[in-house]
Amino acid sequence: MNFLSRLLPASKFKLIISCIGVMALVVFSGLILFEATKAEVAVTENGEKQTVQTHANTVKELLTELGITVGEHDSLSHRVNAQIKDGMHITYKKANKVIVKVDENEQIYFTTKDTVGEFLQANGMRISKHDEASHKGSEPIKNGLTLTINKAFQVALHNGSKKEKVWVTGGTVGELLKRNGITLDKLDKVKPAKKEKVTEDTPIKITRVNKDLKSVKETIAYDTEKREDSNLEKGKKRVISEGTEGLLVKKYEITKENGKVVNRELVGKNVKRESENRVVAFGTKVEQDLVTLSSSSSNNSSSRSNDDSGSSSSGNDTTAQPKESSDQVFTMTATAYSADCSGCSGYTATGINLHANPNKKVIAVDPSVIPLGTRVWVEGYGYAVAGDTGGGVNGHHIDVHMPTRADALAFGTRTNVTVKVLD
Known part of the structure; x- marks a missing residue:
C-alpha cells in the first residue's frame, strides 16, 4: 500500500482501495454461499461410517471424490448415476475373494457376506453333518480365504457277519476303521488292505478269524487172535478173553471265519489206552469127548459120595475125606x-455147558499141575472135575465153580486148601 500511495494521487489511491474491498466482500460472500449449498451425505465404507459435505451431483462423482472405485463384485447401496441428496446414506462394501475346494475341484468366488455360513447359503452350498469343512460357519470371511469341503459318501462295511453302511469323506481303510472305533485282532483279515484308499464303489470286508483246539476221542479197534486148543474138541471154539477197544485222543486246531469252520487240522494225538486182542480158542482134539468122561466121572463120584454120606443136595460131601487113595x-x-x-459164554475149556448145568462141580486148574479131565476132591468143595482153565489160574491155584455170583462171593478166597487127585 505504501508503494501505491507514493505512485498515485491520494484520490485515486482511495478509489482503488474501495474497489478491492468490494471485491473481497463479493468473494467472501460467494464462499459463504458455496459452502452453504453443499449436500451432507453419510458414507459407510466397509463398515466404517463418515459424513461428508459435497457438491457432487451423482453417487459416482461422490465416490470418485472419496477415492472409492467400485469393482464388479462390490456392493453399493445406490446406483452410480443416482443424484446426490442432502441427508443421503450411501453404503459401499468391497467384495472378498474366496477359493472353494470341493473334493479336489477348485472354484473362485467373490462375496460381500460377513461369515462362511452366510457365504455358503448365498451360493446355495450345503454342508451335511457327515461332510468335513476347513472352516466353521461362524468364522468371518477374509480376502483370499480358502474353504475346503470334503463331501461324505456311504461305504458298505461287512464287519464279520454284521453288515452296515458308514459315512466317510475319503482317506484310507485304516483311518475309516479308526474313526468308527473298529479294531482288528491278530488273526482278523480286512479287504481292501488298511493302507488302501476308500472308494464309494468298493465295500470293506472284515473277516473275523478264530482258532481253537478241540480234543476228540476215538476208539482203537481190537484184533481177533486165534489159538489152537488140543484140549478142546475139534470143530468147537471158546472165547478165552473178550477184546477191549483202545482209546485214542486226537487234538485238532479248528479255524473259524465269521463263526464258520473253514479248516480242521490235526496237530497231535495221544494213545490213552491200548487195545487188547480178542482171543478165541479153536479145538483140535479128535479123541473121545472129555465132556462125556468128565460127566461120567463126576456122576460116579457123586454116586459114591452119596453112598458114603447120604448128605448134600448136590450129592457131594464137602467135608468128608474121600475113600479113594491118592498118590497126589x-x-x-x-x-x-x-x-x-x-x-459169560458158560462153556468151560473142556466144553462143559455151565449155563445148562449150574450145579456141576467143576474147577479151573493149571493143566501143567492138574491135567484137564482129572477127577479131584477139594477141601470145603467136594468131588469135582478139572474141566476149565483161567487167565489168573496158575501153579497151585484153583478156581471152583459156583451156581451163582452170590455163592462165589460167599466162598471168597481160601488158602491152604487140600486138593487130592483121584484119577
Whole structure:
C-alpha cells in the first residue's frame, strides 16, 4: 500500500482501495454461499461410517471424490448415476475373494457376506453333518480365504457277519476303521488292505478269524487172535478173553471265519489206552469127548459120595475125606467163580455147558499141575472135575465153580486148601 500511495494521487489511491474491498466482500460472500449449498451425505465404507459435505451431483462423482472405485463384485447401496441428496446414506462394501475346494475341484468366488455360513447359503452350498469343512460357519470371511469341503459318501462295511453302511469323506481303510472305533485282532483279515484308499464303489470286508483246539476221542479197534486148543474138541471154539477197544485222543486246531469252520487240522494225538486182542480158542482134539468122561466121572463120584454120606443136595460131601487113595495131594489157594454173569459164554475149556448145568462141580486148574479131565476132591468143595482153565489160574491155584455170583462171593478166597487127585 505504501508503494501505491507514493505512485498515485491520494484520490485515486482511495478509489482503488474501495474497489478491492468490494471485491473481497463479493468473494467472501460467494464462499459463504458455496459452502452453504453443499449436500451432507453419510458414507459407510466397509463398515466404517463418515459424513461428508459435497457438491457432487451423482453417487459416482461422490465416490470418485472419496477415492472409492467400485469393482464388479462390490456392493453399493445406490446406483452410480443416482443424484446426490442432502441427508443421503450411501453404503459401499468391497467384495472378498474366496477359493472353494470341493473334493479336489477348485472354484473362485467373490462375496460381500460377513461369515462362511452366510457365504455358503448365498451360493446355495450345503454342508451335511457327515461332510468335513476347513472352516466353521461362524468364522468371518477374509480376502483370499480358502474353504475346503470334503463331501461324505456311504461305504458298505461287512464287519464279520454284521453288515452296515458308514459315512466317510475319503482317506484310507485304516483311518475309516479308526474313526468308527473298529479294531482288528491278530488273526482278523480286512479287504481292501488298511493302507488302501476308500472308494464309494468298493465295500470293506472284515473277516473275523478264530482258532481253537478241540480234543476228540476215538476208539482203537481190537484184533481177533486165534489159538489152537488140543484140549478142546475139534470143530468147537471158546472165547478165552473178550477184546477191549483202545482209546485214542486226537487234538485238532479248528479255524473259524465269521463263526464258520473253514479248516480242521490235526496237530497231535495221544494213545490213552491200548487195545487188547480178542482171543478165541479153536479145538483140535479128535479123541473121545472129555465132556462125556468128565460127566461120567463126576456122576460116579457123586454116586459114591452119596453112598458114603447120604448128605448134600448136590450129592457131594464137602467135608468128608474121600475113600479113594491118592498118590497126589496138593495144598492150594482156592477162589470161586460163576458162569452166572453178563457176557459169560458158560462153556468151560473142556466144553462143559455151565449155563445148562449150574450145579456141576467143576474147577479151573493149571493143566501143567492138574491135567484137564482129572477127577479131584477139594477141601470145603467136594468131588469135582478139572474141566476149565483161567487167565489168573496158575501153579497151585484153583478156581471152583459156583451156581451163582452170590455163592462165589460167599466162598471168597481160601488158602491152604487140600486138593487130592483121584484119577
